[in-house]
Amino acid sequence: EPPLLQRGGINMQSGRFDKVNRRSFLKASVAGCTSMLAPALSMAQSDDGFFELTAEKGRARLYGKDGGLSDLWLYNGRLPGPDIRVTRGQRVRVRFINKLDEPTSVHWHGIRIDNAMDGVAGLTQPAVKPGERFDYDFVVPDAGTYWYHAHTMSWNQVPRGLAAPLIVEENEPTFDPALDITMMLNDWRLDDNGVLETGSFGARHDFSHAGRLGNWLTINGASMPQIPLQQGRWHRLRLINSSASRVLDIAPSRFGARVMALDGQSFDAPRDIAGTVRLSPAQRMDLVMRPEETGDIAFETMTGKPFTFATFKVGAATATERSLSMPPANTLPEPDLETARILPLDMAGGAMGGMRGMMTGRTEDDLRKMMQDGLFWAFNGKAGMEETPMFTAARGETIVLESRNDTAFAHAIHLHGHHFRVLERNGEKLENPDWRDTFTTEPDETVKIAFVADNPGKWLIHCHMLGHAASGMMSWFEVG
Ligand code: C2O
Ligand code: CU
Numbered sequence: 001e002p003p004l005l006q007r008g009g010i011n012m013q014s015g016r017f018d019k020v021n022r023r024s025f026l027k028a029s030v031a032g033c034t035s036m037l038a039p040a041l042s043m044a045q046s047d048d049g050f051f052e053l054t055a056e057k058g059r060a061r062l063y064g065k066d067g068g069l070s071d072l073w074l075y076n077g078r079l080p081g082p083d084i085r086v087t088r089g090q091r092v093r094v095r096f097i098n099k100l101d102e103p104t105s106v107h108w109h110g111i112r113i114d115n116a117m118d119g120v121a122g123l124t125q126p127a128v129k130p131g132e133r134f135d136y137d138f139v140v141p142d143a144g145t146y147w148y149h150a151h152t153m154s155w156n157q158v159p160r161g162l163a164a165p166l167i168v169e170e171n172e173p174t175f176d177p178a179l180d181i182t183m184m185l186n187d188w189r190l191d192d193n194g195v196l197e198t199g200s201f202g203a204r205h206d207f208s209h210a211g212r213l214g215n216w217l218t219i220n221g222a223s224m225p226q227i228p229l230q231q232g233r234w235h236r237l238r239l240i241n242s243s244a245s246r247v248l249d250i251a252p253s254r255f256g257a258r259v260m261a262l263d264g265q266s267f268d269a270p271r272d273i274a275g276t277v278r279l280s281p282a283q284r285m286d287l288v289m290r291p292e293e294t295g296d297i298a299f300e301t302m303t304g305k306p307f308t309f310a311t312f313k314v315g316a317a318t319a320t321e322r323s324l325s326m327p328p329a330n331t332l333p334e335p336d337l338e339t340a341r342i343l344p345l346d347m348a349g350g351a352m353g354g355m356r357g358m359m360t361g362r363t364e365d366d367l368r369k370m371m372q373d374g375l376f377w378a379f380n381g382k383a384g385m386e387e388t389p390m391f392t393a394a395r396g397e398t399i400v401l402e403s404r405n406d407t408a409f410a411h412a413i414h415l416h417g418h419h420f421r422v423l424e425r426n427g428e429k430l431e432n433p434d435w436r437d438t439f440t441t442e443p444d445e446t447v448k449i450a451f452v453a454d455n456p457g458k459w460l461i462h463c464h465m466l467g468h469a470a471s472g473m474m475s476w477f478e479v480g
Contacts, residue, residue: 083165
């Protein structure tokens with residue numbers, strides 16, 4: 001069972017952090033939280049028009065001022081890294097410099113990008129070695145909420161801090177910048193001193209179960225932040241889950257918000273959702289909200305008991321009043337279900353019985369050997385990256401993936417370079433076949449997705465629970 005977020009932190013196996021938490025949590029709520037959200041940052045631009053982005057070591061306090069300093073890996077010394085804000089259709093040029101001790105690369109999650117710029121070390125580019133650099137140069141075709149993160153040893157690099165928002169504005173911005181708020185949500189595994197616990201990175205137990213789960217949550221790197229909102233104004237809240245494995249359940253209706261976009265793709269109209277919406281690792285959810293009264297509103301995760309990890313402070317309005325206008329939808333290629341090729345995506349492996357599903361064509365000895373090699377999961381019976389792709393699509397072909405989660409755990413499956421429609425769950429057609437780049441699947445569930453393979457190149461498909469990806473749940477497909 002994954003530990004739950006509650007009572008000011010999670011009681012991990014040791015049970016000790018709980019105590020530290022309770023004390024500091026109380027103090028924090030009495031004294032009022034001091035941490036404010038970092039303003040959106042623009043990046044230093046060089047003479048030739050490239051933004052400089054450096055991966056380097058740094059330190060930050062993850063657990064408010066009572067916690068110690070954690071050793072992190074950061075972009076431009078910031079947690080999260082600098083907000084990259086660009087306009088739809090714009091060319092983005094980033095000069096990436098690696099000042100870490102190990103190779104890395106940058107992936108622009110959710111961007112329908114030129115394959116050579118996708119940042120997957122070993123598939124679309126060689127990893128950027130320590131001291132070396134790589135120029136990323138691409139166009140952003142779609143407006144919306146995206147993010148960027150390390151894509152080399154991601155299971156180790158992302159939960160040390162190498163992640164940041166990438167916001168693509170509509171050509172005509174629909175929200176006042178003061179009312180357009182990015183909230184990068186991240187869980188961290190902290191030790192008794194509130195410092196990032198590093199000894200368990202890559203733990204086999206995490207990889208074969210729900211992944212590396214943290215015991216503390218931050219928003220834009222801040223512990224228990226206060227987020228200023230304006231009375232009687234429409235806000236856009238862009239939630240990004242950058243956690244390595246933590247699924248966050250959000251209940252927008254509890255704080256008067258409605259959902260307007262998922263994974264960057266906006267709806268025709270905001271949607272009222274009763275109950276919770278799952279925000280899996282890598283997924284984004286944009287909300288609209290117009291607080292009527294001044295005062296405090298709790299921002300909670302509903303994983304386990306409701307747990308408040310930020311407070312909206314609603315104050316008097318300073319921005320001019322505007323009615324709610326939805327951004328225009330991006331033009332994504334519509335799948336042609338008549339001609340679609342239907343392919344399976346069978347997920348097997350993991351602890352608690354899932355390994356059985358990996359037995360086809362294997363002996364007990366094979367299986368033991370795979371586990372020794374740290375391979376616990378498989379797509380279609382194959383664990384990890386192989387020489388040959390999972391499938392090859394002709395350019396423009398519609399592919400339907402019929403996924404089946406034959407494991408005891410939830411997964412968040414991400415396709416690179418493409419967005420897809422989620423058509424069915426457990427054989428039932430969905431009322432809203434939303435566009436996504438990452439879909440959640442629960443144990444025993446079948447999910448049917450469709451997309452047009454229109455972006456030539458080699459693209460990853462993997463679980464965004466990063467430990468699962470590292471231990472087998474990762475493959476690739478090729479578009480001709
Ligand atoms: Cu968010 Cu393969 O990545
Ligand atoms: Cu997974």
